[in-house]
Amino acid sequence: MSKLENISGVVNIDRRRQVRVPLELPVEYGDFGNGTYHSLTEDLSTHGACIQSNGPFRVGRQCRLLLALPHQKKKKEITGKVCWKSSEPGARRVGIQFSKPIDFSIPLAATEQVLRRTREQTEAHFDRHYHTLSDACVWVNSKDEIVRHDKRFLALLGYSERDVKGRPFYDFAYDEDRKRLSQVMAGETTGLSSLSNGVFRIQPKEGAALLWKIRIPPKPPWTTSREIYIEHITEFRALRDEKHLNHFRQILGVAATGFLTTDLLREVCDPFTCLVARLDLLRHKLALERKKSQGANGDGLAYYAREIQKVEQLFEHLTKRFKYVVENTYSLEPVETTRFDVNDCLSIAVSIMRMYEESVAESIRFDSQAEVPEIESNRQEFLMIFLIFLFLSRDCLRTVSEKTINCETKKDENHITVTICHNGYLQQGKYLDILFDNDPLDSYFFKGHSPHFIDTLLHYGILLLKKNNTKIKINNVPGQFSLSLFIPLVPDN
Structure with missing residues (x-):
């Protein structure tokens, strides 16, 4: 059985300039009469593909899906079995066990167009909700090293650009907070997590510790860097020494x-x-x-x-x-x-x-x-x-x-x-x-x-x-x- 999770994971580009997306479909349940039926809640529209079905699914029954691709006239048929993914009280979720591993390709051009549109919408959302109230912003790569920053970041820390570029972001945290900050950042590397935030003590070049509230949105799949938004709250809660x-x-x-x-x-x-x-x-x-x-x-x-x-x-x-x-x-x-x-x-x-x-x-x-x-x-x-x-x-x-x-x-x-x-x-x-x-x-x-x-x-x-x-x-x-x-x-x- 495939590991059942959302499909917003990593996409890979093969030699034919095509994107291959592993197909993993979550569905939710609803009560209809004496039976519990299930319908799809996730599509592949962000990747230029869409799943179609003729009706609800029932746990334990076989299901048939049609995969519609924008560059192909014929729809691909998929078969599988609906099963429980999790049965904890109050949090039951279901997934689809596929009859055989499924992989499909989408031309890179079609994917890039969809990703560009999604990126613009997402960036506008982040700008509206995070830049407005943040005091600084930095960008880090997959190794958590700082690749870009705004002027406010340097002003808060008192360092020069040479001092910060290429250094892991968590290096600036106090020893007691460094491990916790690195763990929070490690949880964001896949881009599968929701928005994370926490309060950490940061050591500037000179003076007492700074107290920063740090927000880390999920990493979009189209970029190799992640944004970190900083709210300077030392005046609110700092314990001076x-x-x-x-x-x-x-x-x-x-x-x-x-x-x-x-x-x-x-x-x-x-x-x-x-x-x-x-x-x-x-x-x-x-x-x-x-x-x-x-x-x-x-x-x-x-x-x-x-x-x-x-x-x-x-x-x-x-x-x-x-x-x-x-x-x-x-x-x-x-x-x-x-x-x-x-x-x-x-x-x-x-x-x-x-x-x-x-x-x-x-x-x-x-x-x-x-x-x-x-x-x-x-x-x-x-x-x-x-x-x-x-x-x-x-x-x-x-x-x-x-x-x-x-x-x-x-x-x-x-x-x-x-x-x-x-x-x-x-x-x-x-x-x-x-x-x-x-x-x-x-x-x-x-x-x-x-x-x-x-x-x-x-x-x-x-x-x-x-x-x-x-x-x-x-x-x-x-x-x-x-x-x-x-x-x-x-x-x-």
Whole structure:
């Protein structure tokens, strides 16, 4: 029995300038009364030939087909038997077992005409769906070596044309991703696969890793090269280095490639994941706005506008979700505690901000005067406290040019002092009211306020400070802003 699969495989040219196509016909089934009958669903029109039949086929019965060729008046008769190709539940497929091997020839000129027409239609389809939203494109041969590329590819990698031409495309991937990328590309060499895509880390000539979403359409039978479409998504999901990745995995236990905002929203169950989701959304929005402003065409502009609208809807959803979560977790009842290092906790908070805040990625400095003793408390609550006030500091820096944030810790006899300072200042009076309110429980939860995200964030931060007997001191002078947290070494009695 012939191996039953679609006929869009490789065609061979013989010495007589003719194309010989192995004939393998898939058919599908349909229910008619008490029996299951089958009719052909695939023809050879892309190769200049067409199969004709006089009616439906039934599994287990003999069948007769007529093969009509454009260059022959007489139709060729084919006999065989209809049989099951696959009988898995819900995925039954049938094929035809031929009485004898079938091979036929078509003049090359007729085939070339059909292939040319098909190629033009396919290329127009790819241009419309992939070029519009891709950031770069390369062409590789059967050995996966780069034979052609556009200028955007060189601009993203920082290499010259001499550096990339002739090199296997997967050479530019990180070692951990290289094997997976080569396997994806190997699956496309026959041209029988559907569109493949995946996310891979790519090493440029200089700088940190790039995160690329790669699309590989099936290789058309008329060409020896394949197109690879690249979408540069570093701004959306890149984890800046292994240190940040390790911190991130410690906190949330996620996979090495990180996660998308939509995944976070499904798992939002506490204020911490709400805040991380908010940071992820903000970075996603900034990346979309940057791409939209880089001269996208009409289709691209429409695409980015739709995406930004979705992000705005997610912002609204997340703000409501965050308020709900906080209102249901504000209780001052004891929670599980552990001993942890304040320096390490603050370092993790700084790393998270660097990961998600493109504008301050390289401008948060952390310095510890000396080693500080461990404290007994809830580690995630203090991590949330540090993130809240770093987030507030980022908001203070919107209107200043120097955006450096300095963090430091020091110890005296009774306290560990954590200080955050920068050149901005708090302009919103409502934020100051929240920070210096003596009873945030009464002012927030029992008066029906409907604050925005940062309002809720600050209220929750003050609740956590109160719960952990931590005092706050703020110097809100433009250009000399400082916020100090005094963490007791011995809990107050």
